[in-house]
Amino acid sequence: MKRYRTIIVDDEQISIKSISKIISHSQLPIDIVETFLSSKDALQFIQENSVDLLITDINMPEYSGIDLLKRIYEIDTSVSVIIITGFGSLDYAREAMEYGVKHFLQKPFTSSELIDSISKSIQRVDEKRASVLLWRKELVKSKIWGETLNETFPQPFTMMTYQENQFPSFHTLFDQYFRDNGVEYVYGILQGTVMYLIFKEESAKLEIPNSLSQKRGIVVVQQEIILEQAKETFYRAFPFYEKYFYFKNLKCFKKKDLEEEIQSLSISSIISEARGLVSENNYQTLERLILDLFSTAVKQLQAVSQLKKCSYELAKILIEDGKLDINVNDLSHTVEQLDYYLDIEEWLMKILRQSKAQKEADLIGKSISDSINLIVENNYQVSDLSLKWISKNKLFLNPEYMGKAYQKEMGKRFTNHLLEVRMEKAADLLKQGMRVYEVAEKVGYENNPDYFGQQFKKYHELSPSQFLKNLKK
Template identity: 25%
Template sequence: MYRILIVDDEPMIRKGLQKLVEQSELPIESLRTAENGVVALQRIQEERPDFLFTDIRMPKMDGLELCARVAEMDADIQVVVISGYGDFEYAQKCLSYGVKEYLLKPVNIKGFQHVLEKLIRNQSKVSSESFVAVTKLEQWAGRMEQAVWMLQQAELDCVVEEIQAELKANKLKLNRVSDILQEIHTLLHQRLNVRDVYFMQGELDLTGAVSEEEAWLRFTTAISGYLDELRIKRKGKLKDPVEEAKHYIETHLAEEVSLEEVADFIGLNPSYFSQLFKQSTAETFVQYRTRRRMEKAKKLLQQPQWRITDISGEVGYADHPHFTKTFKKYEGCLPSEYRQQMGIRS
């Protein structure tokens, strides 16, 4: 199954190329278009194509710059440049960016089919060079399943290091690494749920990962999350960990509580807790804590017996100027001005 992206600022040409692709009877996973290089880069970040067909002359970002940006990504994207006769010398500059094929306008069926066949042959070669056996993936997933089920973090880390070393030795591109990590995670998730003891909710989304480091961080965070989820389930905790965290923050607003401290209190890995908290609340830990502090400060400011300097300490700000600055950023006015709006003299 192939992913294809067509980039041209002329709608008729985009439609014509789409038709040629559809007529080729190529097994297509996705066929998308973009009207210029800027939109094309957005499409590529969303989903890496196998084949990219791009015009030379386009507004906002032309084909030459697009080819340069794609080359910087170090991705297995085969690029075909489409140009008119007058742009031929310009198109040749793209060769320095790894472009191997070009099509002259107007594009005919025979020429397009010839280029497409060459792309497929090249893709087969790339796929064979970066091949990792399914049995290997299943073996890794099996070992990880056992490590998670037995709550063996050290063994889990060992398997991850082994996978990382093998993929690095194969010199795989980012999109291939992401595909493999996604497949391992899917296999692990299925294996854990097949046990039919607990339903594991772990998810992994590598969409938009711009580097291998980011892809691996998301992967390891998701995997470690299974350990944390299993610990909670085995303790028989009926409370939602995020709700527990909120309650802990609420009762410690006067203190400088850290994410690590709260994660330790509820028994979760800090990275996993951070991800879980944001998914559940649509806020980061710090954003949530700040909002709750400011909301408490507003309630206290409405009570004349409280001095503003005492309120800053009551909501966790030993540095009064920092409290004032944060309150103004959150509410749009100083604490003293807020009080005046309430008809209270400071």
């Protein structure tokens, strides 16, 4: 149940205690958040805090009850007021009514009279709050549309937005969350965007409700917004709605997240590098290039359109290179239909594997050395890689025959070439900052890292640790 924040202002402590006691013994949904002997102190509190109901004596030092009303009205017209007076004054009543005061209690009053006035006042609070919220919403919408306003309101507010297509699954849960937490809000839909506006300090404590955690989509929450910033705030969220592409569950972006600069993908350089790797049949490095592309994209939340365009171009290169039976004209539609980054990554890696397999199959009938060199380039990380492995898994030729043919064509033994490829790859990986045991696993020595160290030293005339030290010099 919604509870109403109430303050009591009276220069007599006994009156404050009496009113507080009556309220505490009632069943009214009232929270007395503060009491004041000074109307000046009360005004300062209202300037800094949200208040629903004010119960005040009209005859106060510093500011009279009427003066306090005038100043409060400038801050928040939705505050409901009960005037208590020790003398009946028609002039005071008329002036107070100009500020929306409906309830007057003359001392002494009964408990039932106070409770009845409070009950009617909090009904009035709800009516006034709803009216004020709607008025403020219209001002915010007008500001977003770029209209010149003759009215304004000083209070900062929170703007929470998400795409309209999420409304059926989001709104009921948000509404329940707001009600459960006593948060007053108003919402509207414009330009395909659902916008919640919250004007009280409860918004600072807002969290995405647990009931929404398994939903998928983007919610943008921007706090401490003033009316003049409404248009900029509203449109600043737009580029982030597509970021759901990187998340399986609901993601909430805050104002500070929107201010971080997002790096653009260098699509042309990635495509150029990919073409070079394909021409060299270097599918191992190409695979790493693709994985790094997606890893960087999700880490930096790069523009989804750019990542999809880059994926499309990479797929096109692989399909053409492997002469795959995939209609290139359908690629664009396929990419657009995939709405999660891991799905596109998996789709692209599948095409890479198909292209790689097709290229290896095409090599059968070409020179033995060309076929073996390509297989080594793409499989050097396999610990069991040997002529027997190639015979069993790739070329299906006699291992002894392949060994003799390879040595005749290349002028060196297969094992020497395999060692050369692995050690050169190992040096490259160490330069990239990998640890020695990680490199051993990457180049086919995961079962024998000590032997990797021996082979590395034999080939480079430096142990892996010495090699790393030289890099730091």
